[in-house]
Amino acid sequence: MFKHFINGEFVPSTSGRTFDNINPVTGELVGKVAEGGEEEVDRAVAAAQRALEGPWGTMPRLERLDLLEKVAEGIEARFDDFLAAEIADTGKPKRFASKVDIPRGAANLKFFANLARNLESQSYTMDTSDGGKALSYVLREPVGVVGVISPWNLPLLLLTWKLGPALAMGNTVVVKPSEETPGTATLLGEVFDEVGVPPGVYNVVNGLGPNSAGEAITRHPGISAITFTGESRTGQIIQKASAESLKSLSFELGGKNPALIFADCDFDAAVAGTTRSVFANCGQVCLCSERVYVERPIFDDFVAALKEKAEDLKMGDPFDEATGFGPLISEEHRQKVLSYYELAREEGATVVTGGGIPELDAPYSNGFYVEPTIWTGLADDARCMREEVFGPVCHIRPFDTDDEAIALANDSDYGLAAAIWTQNLERAHKVAARVETGMVWLNTWFLRDLRTPFGGVKLSGVGREGGMHSLDFYSELKTVCTKL
């Protein structure tokens, strides 16, 4: 059973309630998961507060950062265990998880430990009206207990992306991993324990969202800040629930990301890059392109080339190096994605490829697979053009001018990430400046320098994490002023 990790111990729920964790590759049970609620969150917050006041709060800064680095080394030392847990929960191919999820899990912790080691601090002197001087300096202090609510698509990566800076700045955390993916967050409890992080610093309460552990975190008065990655709609609910206790919030939310492919692009690179940006992780990355706009002269060739790539994706044993395409996270999510496949037909799409469930042999026939899918011919105001599907699907539409491409890209309630493919430097930078998203990739996708701001505009997020932006969110600045 996947238990909670509270105050350094693995414990079941007091209520005895559990839910099932299902393997998306086969539909089989991975294990039961303890369902926590208010009581478990209460205990976790109390433990986190004690650790703040006690061993973690009083530990020398560099010792704390060394411990964080040891946790990263602990992930590396148990790489195969983390890989197996991530694959059991998500079904994602080893080829992807071993290059992205697990290495980034360790890298996130190392990166923020290092960044925090070398922090500068601000100080100012000024002249005062009586002819004297004053000195002001700024102290950086922990925020307190941070609630971390994370999604299922990149479980360890997105959890550590928040844990790294939160712990580096001296906070303690209460984590609620997605109910679909309790594995790596729970395993991480063992690593924290093994390397000697004091009890109560890292707490995991497993559970669901509404009326469960997730909501309990958002309402708990002992939690000072919440960092959340997930759906925009959930972000709205969390913002309301946490208003009562005025928590600081950092939200990384959904996307309906555009890719702009200009006729002067490196065609093969654009096709390969867009294959990744549409179908990686079965389209379940917030940064995935769901709206692809292609300049008219290369439209037909591009559609044909992407179709060929989509039909080439290989499904099957996630541990097989040849497997490049996994299942969706759950049967429920598959129903959602299939409902969009159906809606697209009703809305008049031409289905270039896919649009259904693939024919696979057992045990994969019991998994939550859908076909990689490409649509053309939808109107710009079709629901399938405006709502995030979060599956392996894109719509491709032609455009004629730069202005039109930019207007189409910006015609969205979301604004997370854009990918632009052109060999014209001037065009690349001009278009990048006019696209309304938090991030723009030029002739690449999902290449991440952890020092850069990460986040979205419009419905795609509130605030930025990454580099100093993370350290700022996870710390309180205190100004001390004295007359000299």
Ligand SMILES: NC(=O)c1ccc[n+]([C@@H]2O[C@H](COP(=O)([O-])OP(=O)(O)OC[C@H]3O[C@@H](n4cnc5c(N)ncnc54)[C@H](O)[C@@H]3O)[C@@H](O)[C@H]2O)c1
């Ligand atoms: N912008 C980003 O960086 C980013 C990254 C990854 C995923 N996402 C988005 O996440 C979504 C997919 O993830 P998901 O389906 O797990 O999202 P989700 O919003 O359904 O769930 C995310 C987390 O919130 C919890 N939750 C749900 N309702 C809650 C409530 N009322 N109170 C407190 N917690 C609650 C869930 O249990 C889960 O742990 C997509 O929309 C995707 O675009 C965004």
Ligand SMILES: O=C/C=C/C=C(\O)C(=O)O
């Ligand atoms: O699904 C969303 C991906 C988010 C990625 C990151 O937050 C990151 O790369 O740091």
